[in-house]
Amino acid sequence: MNIAVVGLGGIGGYLCASLSKTQHNVVGFARGVHLKKIQTDGLRIVEDSNSWSVKVNAQELEGYKGYFDVVLFCVKSYDLEESYKKIAPSIDSNTTILSFSNGVNNGDILRKLSDSNVLDGCIYILSHIEEAGVIRKKGKVFASVFGGDETATKILFKVFEEANLRCKTPTDIKTAIWKKYIFISAFATITSYYDKTIGYVYQHYKDEVKELLEEIGNVAKAKNIEILDEVEKALQIASKLPYDSSTSMYLDFKNRKKVELESLSGFIVAEGKKYGVKTPVMEMMYDSLVKR
Secondary structure (H helix, E strand, C coil): EEEEEEEHHHHHHHHHHHCCCCCCCCEEECCCCHHHHHHHHHHEEEECCCCEECCCCEEECCCCCCCEEEEEECCHHHHHHHHHHHHHHHHCCCCCCECCCCCCCHHHHHHHHHEEEHHHHHEEEEEEEEECCCCEEEEEEEEEEEECHHHHHHHHHHHHHHHHEEEEECHHHHHHHHHHHHHHHHHHHHHHCCCCCHHHHHHHHHHHHHHHHHHHHHHHHHHCCCCCCCHHHHHHHHHHHCCCCCHHHHHHHCCCCCHHHHHHHHHHHHHHHCCCCCHHHHHHHHHHHHCC
């Protein structure tokens, strides 16, 4: 199969490196110094106790010619539509496409743009670009979750199994992606607001974290998605993560890059107002972060 991984950051880089060990034809799309380093030296994955490198077929997305059976979008949520438009000439209605971008409505966005087989999904991983050509993965956390069209789901599941990538295919994929979203939305917002790591905010601002989680859960409930039992689970997960674990949005704020504030924080504020659900903590932090 021809597989595209669009975006070789913390998520895409790890997936592309793993998939490149299989017999499939995998092409990773990146840009800038990161792309050039990968093309020259390959992609290196640094984990807690070991590191490994693999040669990958890394290209520029602009102007690429070729057909893909599967496309995995691992770009920031604000780049999803533009990335789709650039790769659209390389896919058709038989292609399976899936976004692992942060947020809960990426599948809906892609379905408005495409007649391909769109799956919904999310991924659990703590990883980021440590330097050009190098992806740092922290801790043992990893699980890809996806679902939708049954045939497409089975095909992708098999591919991930071949790459030794842990995956789950729940029947209720909408609830599943909200279960991930409640964690990342809350911690991305509060770590960015306080300019601190996950371990620090868990230790010093646990009550506010819990309030944020509950607000997100209440918004989901208004949309007929029951995830309030994830509040305590999210707190338990945070308590077990390495103290210096960061969220991608916090790192982007810290490095003065474009941030996913709208998909991770603004979305909850907007949906709360739409459904009449109060989100005072999220709204306060969102309003502050917008001004940075």
